[in-house]
Amino acid sequence: MSAPSCNDPSRDRLLMAAVEIFAEHGFRDATVRDICAKAEVNPASVNYYFGGKEKLYAESLHFAFAQADQRYPLGDVLNSNLSAEQCLTAFIQQFLYKLLDDTSLGHHSKLIAREITDPTSALDGIIATAIAPQFAMLKEVLPALLGSGWSDKDIYRCILSILGQCLMYMHSRSVIDRVCPEVIATPEEINRTSEHIASFSLAALRQFNQEGSQA
Numbered sequence: 001m002s003a004p005s006c007n008d009p010s011r012d013r014l015l016m017a018a019v020e021i022f023a024e025h026g027f028r029d030a031t032v033r034d035i036c037a038k039a040e041v042n043p044a045s046v047n048y049y050f051g052g053k054e055k056l057y058a059e060s061l062h063f064a065f066a067q068a069d070q071r072y073p074l075g076d077v078l079n080s081n082l083s084a085e086q087c088l089t090a091f092i093q094q095f096l097y098k099l100l101d102d103t104s105l106g107h108h109s110k111l112i113a114r115e116i117t118d119p120t121s122a123l124d125g126i127i128a129t130a131i132a133p134q135f136a137m138l139k140e141v142l143p144a145l146l147g148s149g150w151s152d153k154d155i156y157r158c159i160l161s162i163l164g165q166c167l168m169y170m171h172s173r174s175v176i177d178r179v180c181p182e183v184i185a186t187p188e189e190i191n192r193t194s195e196h197i198a199s200f201s202l203a204a205l206r207q208f209n210q211e212g213s214q215a
Contacts, residue, residue, distance in 0.1 A: 011049045013039040018060045023111035027057050027120050058122040061115060064108035065130040071105060072098040078137060084144035089198040091137065092166060096194045099170040100184055109170060135159055145205040149212065158205065165197045 017039035021030045032053050036043045050056040069075075077091040099109055115123055138159045143150065146158065169176060169184060176184065184190050 008049075010039070010041050010045060014041055014045055014049060014056070015060060015063055018056050019064055019111055020107045022057055022060055023107040023114065026114050026118060027053075027122075028118075030057075032056075054121070057120065058125060061111065061122050061126050062129065064111050065126065068098050068101070068105055068108050068112075069130070071101070074134060074137060078140065084141050085202055087141045088138075088145070088162075088201065089195070091141070092162065092198045092201070093191065093194040095134075095163070096166050096169060096190060096197070099166060100173075100190055113170060138162065142205065145202065145209065147209040147212070150208075158208070161204070162197070162201045165200070169193070 014035065018030075018035050021035045021038060024030075025034075032043055032046050035056070036045060039045075046053060046056050050059060072094045074091060074094050077087045077094070079087070082090065098105070101109065112126075115126065135156070139152075139155055142155050142158055146155065182189060183193050
């Protein structure tokens with residue numbers, strides 16, 4: 001899916017508006033009328049540019065992932081000059097920054113979170129193009145930390161444990177903001193939180209390495 005084209009302002013506005021409206025209301029409750037009103041375009045524009053609401057939604061998701069990845073590129077973590085520990089730490093930092101971005105990308109994170117918790121037919125495409133590659137990155141890094149002999153299932157459990165720590169800060173943001181907002185109050189604190197998650201995860205992985213494979 002392509003990003004908005006600067007050569008077609010109406011299409012650009014429509015896609016931007018769709019990201020915001022879908023993020024606020026979800027796919028099922030968002031209306032084409034509201035999206036077009038926000039974009040200041042004719043309601044027929046959705047069919048003209050995207051072929052309907054479902055395709056507009058799917059492209060909105062792809063655009064949201066592309067924008068987030070452009071600002072916080074996770075692919076850099078596989079830089080051959082970094083150790084496995086540094087790769088994992090860099091991945092966690094970028095991932096957490098992406099999740100907690102309070103700029104316009106906040107709509108992107110909310111849209112993606114809605115799709116994951118209340119999936120539509122668009123989720124399979126998102127998994128294939130955006131989520132599965134992130135799993136693949138970690139699956140390439142973790143064996144160097146775990147040692148040999150671990151099954152794919154156990155490696156995936158480790159990946160889910162690491163991602164789960166990060167996702168907690170997004171999905172429980174309303175709780176964190178009320179109980180301990182200081183842990184993510186500034187970029188410096190987000191850095192410290194990402195370092196904590198990395199240290200916590202690396203300690204567990206080293207322990208697993210010492211204990212040997214569970215397979």
